[in-house]
Amino acid sequence: MSDILVIAEHRQGEVRPVSLELIAAAKEAGASSVTVALIGANAADLTGAVSVEGVDEIVTVPTASADFQPDEWKAAVEALIAARSPSLVMLPHSVDSWGFAPALGATGNYGFATDVFGIANEGGEWVVTRAMYKEKVHAEIDFPGKSTVVVTVRGGTWKPAEGSSSPAVSSLDASATANSSHVEFIEPPATGDVDITQAEFMLSIGRGIAEEDNVEQFSELADAVGATLGCSRPIADSGWLPKSRQVGQSGKVVAACKLYLALGISGSVQHQAGMKHVDNIIAVNTDPEASIFSIARYGIVGDIFEIADELVTHFE
Amino acid sequence: MKILVAIKQVANLDDDFEIRDDGKDVDHDFCDYEINEWDDYSLETALQIRENNGDEGEIVVVTVGPDDAEDELRKCLGKGADRAIRVWDDAIEGSDQVAIARILTKVVEKEAPDMVFMGVQAADNAYAQTGVAVAQQLGWPHAAVVNALEYTPGASTATANRELEGGLEEKITVNCPAVMTIQLGINEPRYASLRGIKQAAGKPLDEISHSDLGLSDDEVGEAGSVSRVRKVFVPEKGQAELIEGTPAEQAARLAEILKELSGA
Numbered sequence: 001m002s003d004i005l006v007i008a009e010h011r012q013g014e015v016r017p018v019s020l021e022l023i024a025a026a027k028e029a030g031a032s033s034v035t036v037a038l039i040g041a042n043a044a045d046l047t048g049a050v051s052v053e054g055v056d057e058i059v060t061v062p063t064a065s066a067d068f069q070p071d072e073w074k075a076a077v078e079a080l081i082a083a084r085s086p087s088l089v090m091l092p093h094s095v096d097s098w099g100f101a102p103a104l105g106a107t108g109n110y111g112f113a114t115d116v117f118g119i120a121n122e123g124g125e126w127v128v129t130r131a132m133y134k135e136k137v138h139a140e141i142d143f144p145g146k147s148t149v150v151v152t153v154r155g156g157t158w159k160p161a162e163g164s165s166s167p168a169v170s171s172l173d174a175s176a177t178a179n180s181s182h183v184e185f186i187e188p189p190a191t192g193d194v195d196i197t198q199a200e201f202m203l204s205i206g207r208g209i210a211e212e213d214n215v216e217q218f219s220e221l222a223d224a225v226g227a228t229l230g231c232s233r234p235i236a237d238s239g240w241l242p243k244s245r246q247v248g249q250s251g252k253v254v255a256a257c258k259l260y261l262a263l264g265i266s267g268s269v270q271h272q273a274g275m276k277h278v279d280n281i282i283a284v285n286t287d288p289e290a291s292i293f294s295i296a297r298y299g300i301v302g303d304i305f306e307i308a309d310e311l312v313t314h315f316e
Numbered sequence: 317m318k319i320l321v322a323i324k325q326v327a328n329l330d331d332d333f334e335i336r337d338d339g340k341d342v343d344h345d346f347c348d349y350e351i352n353e354w355d356d357y358s359l360e361t362a363l364q365i366r367e368n369n370g371d372e373g374e375i376v377v378v379t380v381g382p383d384d385a386e387d388e389l390r391k392c393l394g395k396g397a398d399r400a401i402r403v404w405d406d407a408i409e410g411s412d413q414v415a416i417a418r419i420l421t422k423v424v425e426k427e428a429p430d431m432v433f434m435g436v437q438a439a440d441n442a443y444a445q446t447g448v449a450v451a452q453q454l455g456w457p458h459a460a461v462v463n464a465l466e467y468t469p470g471a472s473t474a475t476a477n478r479e480l481e482g483g484l485e486e487k488i489t490v491n492c493p494a495v496m497t498i499q500l501g502i503n504e505p506r507y508a509s510l511r512g513i514k515q516a517a518g519k520p521l522d523e524i525s526h527s528d529l530g531l532s533d534d535e536v537g538e539a540g541s542v543s544r545v546r547k548v549f550v551p552e553k554g555q556a557e558l559i560e561g562t563p564a565e566q567a568a569r570l571a572e573i574l575k576e577l578s579g580a
Contacts, residue, residue, distance in 0.1 A: 067486075070460070099461065100460075111542050139545045141544065142543070179456075180491065303563070311571055
């Protein structure tokens with residue numbers, strides 16, 4: 001049997017798009033049936049958003065909280081596994097999953113792996129692929145003796161499922177004692193003069209700029225070449241540029257970007273989550289092994305200050 | 317007040333690394349080690365809580381790792397932790413994060429701290445798993461990806477902000493004691509002072525095995541794990557077309573490409 005259970009993620013009343021990627025991944029993994037679970041007080045309102053091609057069944061699990069609460073979500077998934085005995089349970093490798101999925105793994109009842117981007121079934125056994133050693137090595141992982149395997153799946157790996165379907169919808173109860181409670185969501189500060197999600201040409205800077213005093217030079221370079229200035233996490237964490245300029249998982253996805261010039265950015269998975277979709281990525285970095293070069297179309301192994309000094313002369 | 321901070325020594329691979337003969341890991345001779353970046357922030361969180369508590373309270377750092385990992389524990393002692401525990405023996409080799417969490421859980425039970433801090437994830441393998449796994453095995457409340465924290469030692473609840481995707485945050489209250497996984501940027505980690513480093517050499521560092529914690533052989537290593545690495549391999553990677561030449565030549569070509577692709 002290869003029945004797959006997909007735990008859909010939602011926030012503030014909206015299903016998060018990564019949920020549809022998981023549905024596509026489940027189909028590609030050869031699921032004999034795909035059940036999508038929606039967990040939360042208002043889960044029943046969200047069934048339409050996951051009624052896409054490939055979905056056989058939707059199960060809602062009403063809980064006390066409208067939004068994510070780790071104890072409630074863990075109990076819900078355990079109840080779903082008990083009720084449906086799926087061979088594979090897929091969750092997004094997202095912040096909310098980080099908050100409760102490892103608790104499922106730690107029960108010892110299921111096989112468990114995080115951040116997987118390859119899923120195969122070999123003779124009834126699940127084998128998944130994830131990265132190790134800062135992405136330099138990939139590992140195949142199996143789960144001897146486990147009849148149910150729970151995995152968190154890397155976003156941006158599968159194209160979201162589309163189309164529509166008319167899955168059967170049912171409801172399941174799960175009770176839990178919540179040890180934490182939601183107070184409020186805090187929206188990011190207003191973007192001010194810039195919305196990097198709308199920019200078509202981004203020039204982003206990373207650790208390679210070394211000092212806050214050097215930000216100005218690259219800000220001027222961005223102006224000269226006609227790009228919007230962005231940055232990687234360390235620059236925003238240091239307060240050298242506002243958080244609204246940060247590209248990546250905890251920053252922004254540069255959805256409209258067509259040309260991305262990465263200066264002194266090594267290209268962590270978290271940064272790539274915000275920009276690896278861009279068609280034309282150009283990277284300048286002193287480290288020839290920097291992972292940014294594996295997703296870039298053009299690369300320069302070199303000093304960003306030397307390149308910047310020369311580059312600006314072509315735009316004067 | 318006692319806070320326990322669990323840390324991990326992470327590996328950086330040399331460029332010319334080799335895979336071990338059994339194919340299940342890289343040859344560790346090709347690794348350099350350093351403290352996980354996230355752990356600097358969780359230690360700093362603990363140190364600041366103690367400072368705001370009139371310098372009252374004990375901070376214990378723990379790691380599961382071989383001899384080399386002592387270096388990272390000493391660095392934490394140099395920054396102000398009081399005591400360190402390193403858990404290791406041959407049976408622990410091959411443990412997945414669930415088995416590692418089982419070991420850390422026993423340490424927490426023994427130490428009975430008021431709070432446990434761990435990094436959100438480790439820089440090398442990025443499981444993002446161990447902290448919440450420990451909380452589950454302890455049966456403790458937990459909060460993941462915390463980037464702001466209000467906690468007064470002894471209080472029955474703490475207020476934490478969780479860093480969500482896209483710049484959004486969620487403020488929550490969490491029952492205590494709790495396990496929290498700490499995100500980068502929550503504070504500015506300090507450097508160890510010269511005096512701190514000197515003092516660190518004299519601070520207690522216990523070395524214990526899984527059996528010292530009351531764990532049996534089949535609760536650690538591969539037997540105590542829920543996943544198994546079958547093989548590792550070097551992935552095929554895309555490779556950018558490299559622009560060669562002097563910086564002036566490279567910049568000139570880059571300017572052409574930018575003008576063409578940006579439609580300028």
